[in-house]
Amino acid sequence: MKKVLSIGMIAVMLLMLLAGCGSGKEAGTDQTSQQENAGESAAPNAEPGESVTLTFASWSITEEATKDALEQMVEMYKQIKPNVTIEFIGIPFGDIKQQTFVMASSNNTPDIIQTISPTFPTYATSDIITPLDNLLGQDYIDDLMPSMVADYSYNGQLMGVPWAPSPYVLYYNKELFKQAGLEDRPPATYDEMIEMAKAISQLKTDSGEPIYGFGEATDKLPINGMISLRNIYSFGGSIFDENGQVNVNTPQVVETLQFYQDLVSNNISPQGAKLKDLRNLFSIGRLGMYMDGYYGKAVFRSLSGKGEEFDKEWGVALVPKNKTDQSVSIAEAHGLVIAADSKHKQEAADFIKFLTDKDAISLYHQKSDALTSRISLSESPEFNASEFDKVLIEQLQTAKSLPANNPGLEQAYLDMSEAVQRVSVAKEDPAKVAADLNAKLQQILK
Template identity: 35%
Template sequence: MKKYIISKTVVAVCLFLLLVVISACGSGNGNTVDKNAGTSSTENKDDSKQVEITFANWIAVEDATKTVFEDLVATFEAANPNIKVKSIGIPFAQFKDQVLVNSAGGSAPDIMMSNQAFAPAFVGAGIVQPLDELLGNEIIDDIVEASRTGATYNGKVMSMPWAPHPNALFWNKTLFAKAGLDPEKSPTTWAEVEEIATKIAALGNTEDGKPVYGIGIDNGSDSNSGSKFWIPYLSYGGNYLTDGKLTFDQGTALEESLGFVQRMAAGKISPVGADTKILRGLFSTGSLGMFIDGDFGRNVFRTSSGKGEAFDKEWGVTTVPVNKTGSSETVFTEHQLLISEQTKNPEAAAAFVKFLVSKEAMIMYHKSNGVMSARKSLAQLPEMNEDDYAKVFNKQMSTATAFPNSNPKFDEAMKNVASMLQLVTVGNETPANAIKYVMPKIKELYE
């Protein structure tokens, strides 16, 4: 009798435990598998937790772009409440080195802004990852060819072209009129550029005693100055690489274009030692007759002049005049986006990159700063071609040359080009001597 009672008890306990298990399995307590989703609801809950991604950039610390940048981030976060974007604003001059140092120390940003001069160094250092799969074919195949070529390394797209900035010629109508020139007629050849610049510089000083310059040629000491030199260099028929081999100093283009820069500096027609930032300031304050800059120039000039949109009446913009090649030779710099190899949130990082190059974001950025899009489907939108200003830059993009920056030493080579400019402007060396002193260093980088 005693054994029978114990057996009934054991059976009862077992039945009870079985019912508990069955009840738990059907209770929907968060551990069931959704076969259609392929993930458990617990995993979905984890996915809904907010993640933070860091974005290293320089537009957050520049007056002309910081407001639209804040708007872009706010718009993205509103649509993606589970992703928080933390901006790491770094001044442009320190940007490349700081990103490289931070990445080497294991604290790389999830996403980094770049341009065509910085990207080869980031790729060469192995701190970024391919974007083909992260962004998908819909976006990758939509990149304009010139931009995609400059973003591709060993067959993989390593940086996402964001906003190409073809360089065009701005001219100051007020100074043209004071020099006895037609303020509505821009130069069409480089010979006319030199003639007009000489006449404007002859004005001497502005009403408040500041020197007047006819044209601003970037001849600072950084790699950006070396890159901007490409515009006169290409106009004289120069070719940096031929079949992958360095041909920068072959022919007469390098010496002739350095000679042009030297004439402008020696005659005080262009300021000596001035980089892009200084030249923008001079143009904004009415001290500079002509200046070649990117499509963001309009917003920069409005801000720097303190006159806002009213300043637009004082200047015009046109495609770069032609020279020996018979074509409007120019280059385009380009804001690019890269995703770190170290990121723990590649999907969230990719989502932010996709948003920044989307129609919604590009129209916002265009309305604020006049930037173009590197995506074929967006470049021709009416919203991106709403006025003559936008049309000039879209036309200029059709003849703009991409930098051959797949070599990680390209940026260093451009610093050496800046040294040439310094030698012929500050050092008064002949173009031939400047080439003789500097070219061996550039060749060494490529060998």
Template identity: 30%
Template sequence: MSKMKKVLALLLIVVLTVSLGACKSSKKEEPKADVTTEDGEPAGEEVSESDGEYEFTEPVTIKFANYAVLEAGYDKFWEDVKKGFEEKYPNIKIEYMTAEYGQMLTQVVTWAGGGEIVDLVLGEIPWIPTLADAGLAVPVTDAFSEDYLSQIYPSMLEATNVDGVPYGIPMYASPFVMFYNKDLFEQAGLDPNAPPTTVAEMMEVAPKLAALKTADGNPVYPFGMTTGSVSVSGSCLTSLIYGFGGSVLDADGNLDVDNDGFKQTFEFIKELDDKGYNPQVSKLKDLRNLFALGQLGMYYDTSWGFNGVNSINSTAKEFIASAAPLSGGAGKGESLIQAHTFMMANNGEAQVEATKLLIKYILTEKVLAPYLQNVAPGYPSMSALSEIPAITESPVLSGALSSLNTAKGIANIPAINDFNIELTSLAQAVTVDNKDIDTAINDFKTSAGSILGN
């Protein structure tokens, strides 16, 4: 452990010891419920003090680390959340503490080093190991009742696990799904309502898409799979590996790639490259650009990736459709789940109870549905909201709804970002460098094993 981390750890032990002691003194049970209503209350029940609702005797301010309040398109939603929540709970205020997306996690840890631990963080699943390791996130089972947590899709909640314990409440999530261009399918003589479901089917239709040209003579790539040297590309590759029935890490975060599905994935990546079907070393932003411009027939992305497509071509909703991830080899089309997730600290009972109310308020149809429909398409974590029109009538979401049932997570380890980039290096080795697949995998096992310490 580094000197800086030791200092931080000592500070956190002092702070959390005090706050945990305060929290244990008068913890109350939540009222039980099967579903949440639009007001964030348990359905069919009137919540009162006698039902166990926490009574706030003094004003409370929730310190909420949220990078999205700085981003155009998202800022208004979060300002509306603040306004609506504070009107509903006048004794509770929200203080947004923010930084750019790429700096948010580091900033949260830095604030803690100075003695200021935020109550709530909106972030990505890969942030969880860092926050949990630093003592800045606590298991959600310590705060929420079993009944409330049972309303969340199990795959989404499990994706936040550290050592088998969930440390986050997903706001909304998405597996990596397959987007396809219905207009290009029609131009190629394919049924726009019957996308391929397997890798073999996709490779059968790919030549027809590859034969197309755009109006200005640019080529059309049949299928896009990101292999650029960024962490999210590694996550996307993991999703593809799952679809082939393969694995990358075991439950303890150890390397687990000696399986057919892993090798078959990179054989597929190489075949795509050899046939010119996939743009080389592309990042998701590159694939979104090509898709928006009508130069890409199909590609893997998260549901909120549509925002990038739509920002380039505002008519994208007219030709975009989604489908479940492809199955290959002995796989069943499983996918890696991604989620924008709430992570909460324990700064004392009042802070925890206020933060719970805020999370519950956001995860209601009244608040969340307009966000998913107009701001960032995604699948709500609360299973009771799966049939709302914002989901079932969305061209971005409806076609891939079944993928939630087969999506799964990955071991949450601090080195996951570096590991993901090693996966992209493997993909580049068998495409750009034209390296033998077995040799490339052995090289990957050496470098990845060093990163993981095994």
């Protein structure tokens, strides 16, 4: 009897083993092997039809300009995948990185996290997010703009999806141009922009408040350090020399820092401003010009209290030419990453694919002017319908890549913003500040 039982148990075990091997070949994939090759810890996917809840940490869901679009996209996805529930975790823009790292420390990381180019390097070089190559597939990745793939990669692996890319373009207030006696056209060069800005800065509001001609963000924040690259590049400078070594102790960077100092010293730009401060000032008619991504338009409409009517009061143009004699800009992108400890990585990747597919990203564009990072969609009529669209698309073609992701890159951006603050607020010597910044970046960006 014991012998019969033993033979029976062995037979059952062999059948189970063969069945397991057969199912893996039949599906055509080996998920465990793929995840391990990508540096992931294996996590089982949900069975077809099984109820899945994905948590999505986002600042866009907390903002009036984008909340409705995200909610509509989730409703659209529910029609496609009724078994998948998306639960938003609304976190303000300035807090999302810190809060999600705190959540990760207790193994409670949201499945999907919204991020942005200046802070993405800290995610990419951490262990709280997972590589995406095997989860998304090569065909999908090949359809992403190469510069955006580079900006969201680390050590040869795609660590995030560029969700909504945007170049920085010039916004100008037509009403203030008219009041200052200027032509109704954007400046063609930096020199012309400064002359126009000086004229606008002579104006006052009816209550005597200052009106600024041109604004640059100078508060100490990583995003402002990244934004300073736009000016560094425009003055013909760079963070790295021709040998790939850090070198910002150059005439071009010194001239860039002098540019920031002169803006504030001559009362052309507000002192210590955040990007949101510039958006607010522009919306209420107290700022003649500034540079921003596509995000500005929806914010202007909301803050001005005039809605679409406010569109008649402003224009958009390419970044003026400077030392390079070209319109030089940078592009950033709102990105999406997946938690390393997510129990539903593939489902999260599928949802991200949906958010960047035609129907969803077209809705996002319609609601808040978000662009697409998909090559196959970039020339679609939906993204080239208006003059605003066309300027953004043209500027995106001239945008220079950001530095490669590095464990110290976010800190480098912060130090760069501090350098801008030192010259614009503390009025320190630009040459000394450039030398000090050079020493710091050489230690950070090894």
